Amino acid sequence: MASVTFRRAFAASAVSERLAMQVYSLRMSRGWTQEKVAEETGMAQPRISALESDCHNVTLATLRRLADAYDVALQVKFVPFSSLLTETVVDVADKPVASFNLDRSPIERYQIWSGFSSNQKQSAPVHMTINPSPSVRLSASTPKPTAAPKITEAYTQYVQ
C-alpha cells in the first residue's frame, strides 16, 4: 500500500469487486432473475449480468436504480485507505441487505440516538412502542430531548 499506483488500483478494484458481489448477492437473496431485476430497474438484462461481474464504470445513477429496486439505502463516502482495506479483507462481501420492510435497524438506531442525545445522557432513553407495520408510535416516559420533536416528526414520516 506504500505505492500510490498500487493503492489506487487496489482501491478501485476492491470497490468494483465488492459492488459486483453485492449486486449478485442482492439478487440471489431476493430469489430474483436477472430479467426481474431488469424489469424493476428499467435496465436491460445484459447490463444486469455485466454489473454482477464488473462494476468498474458504474454510475451513481445506476446504483440508485438498483437500490430503489431492492428498497435498500445506497451509501457512498470517502474513507482513509486503512478503512477500505479493513472492509475489503474483513467484512463479509455478500452479507444480506434487508429491504426497508424487513429492516428494524432504523428504529434501533433511533433508540440509540434518543438515549445518547444531548442533555439526555444521564436519563432513561425515550421508549418506543413498535407496531409491526406500518405505523410506529413513540411514547415518551421521560422528557423528550430538545431536538427530538423535529427529528421524531421526520422519522415518523420516514417510517410511514
Next chain:
Amino acid sequence: MGSWRVSKYVKDNGRCPIDEWLDSKAVTENDIAALEAKIAVIETVEGKLPPETVKKLQGHDVKELKVRGDKKQLRPLCVVVPERHLIILCGAIEKGGKLPKGDLQRASGLAKEIEKGKGRVEDYFKD
C-alpha cells in the same frame, strides 16, 4: 459456513508458477493490485460466487479467474476443491478473447500434479 479460501500451488521443487507470473514483465503493479483486490474480496464471500467470477473453461478441467487488469484481461487459471477452496495454478492473459494454449496446457498439467498429491498449497495471503 465459512468464507472462501484462496491458495496458490507450489511445486515439489519449491517454484510457485503464479508468483513467477506475477514477477514477470507481462504483469504490472496495477495488475497485481487488481488481482489482490479480487482475491481479498473472494475471501470475504460466504455464499456462491457470481458465475462470471470463476468460470469453467469448456473442454478443460481448470477454471479461469476473471480479473480486469491494467488495459488487459488477466485470467489466472485455477481449480476449485470442496469447502470453498480455490487454488490458483498459474497466470494467463486473454488475447483476442482467447487464452494462450500453452497456459491452458500448463494449468492442466499442474492440476494433474495436485490430483496425484504432488506439491503443496499455500494461502495466497499468508497473513
